[in-house]
Amino acid sequence: MPAPGKAAGALRTIGELAEEIGRPQHILRYWETRFPQLRPLTRAGNRRYYRPEDVELVKRIHHLLADEGYTIRGVQKLLASEKPGRGPAPKACSSGSLTAIRASLVQALEEDGG
Template identity: 70%
Template sequence: MPATEKAAGALLTIGELAAEIGRPQHILRYWETRFPQLKPLTRAGNRRYYRPDDVALVRRIHHLLSQEGYSIRGVQRLLADEKAARGKGRAEELRAIREALAEALDADG
C-alpha cells in the first residue's frame, strides 16, 4: 500500500476528502452547516476527521449535487424523507414484536 493510501475505514482529513471529491475544503464546511447528518470528529485546532459513514455521506451529497442535478434543498429533503422512512420501518417492526410478545404472554396465561 503506497504511503498516500489509507486503510479502509481510516479517518480522512478534510483536505483528503476535499481532494478526493474535487471540491474545496470550504464547501465541505458549508455542507456541515446544511446537513445535520454530517458530523465529522473535530480535534485540537478544530481539525476535522471524517469517519467512513461521513465519507459515504459526503460522496453521496456530492453525487446528488453534481451528477443528479439536485439543489441543496432537494438533497436536504431527500435525506429527511429517507430518515423518516427508516424510522417508520423501525416503528412497524417494533409494533410487530410487541404484538408477538403480547400473544405469547396471552398463550402462557
C-alpha cells in the same frame, strides 16, 4: 479511494476528502452547516476527521448535487425523509394493500393454530 497508505476504514482529514471528491475544503465546511447528518469528528484546533460513514455521505451529497442536478434544498429534503442508516424511506401503502396483508397474516395465524 482512500489516500495512499491509508486503510479503507481510516479517518480522513478534510483535505484528503476534498481532494478525493474534487471540491475545495470550504465546500465541505458549508455542507456541514446545511446537512445535520454530516457531523465529522472535531479535534483540537477544530480539525475535522471524517469517519467512513461521513465519507459515504459526502460522496452521496456530491453525487446528488453534481451528477443528479439536485439543489441543496432538494438534497436536504431527500436526506431528511430517510431514517438514519436505513436508506430511502419506504413508499406509502394503500389501505387496500394493507387489508390484504392483514388478511394473509390472519390466515397464516389460523393455519398455525394461533
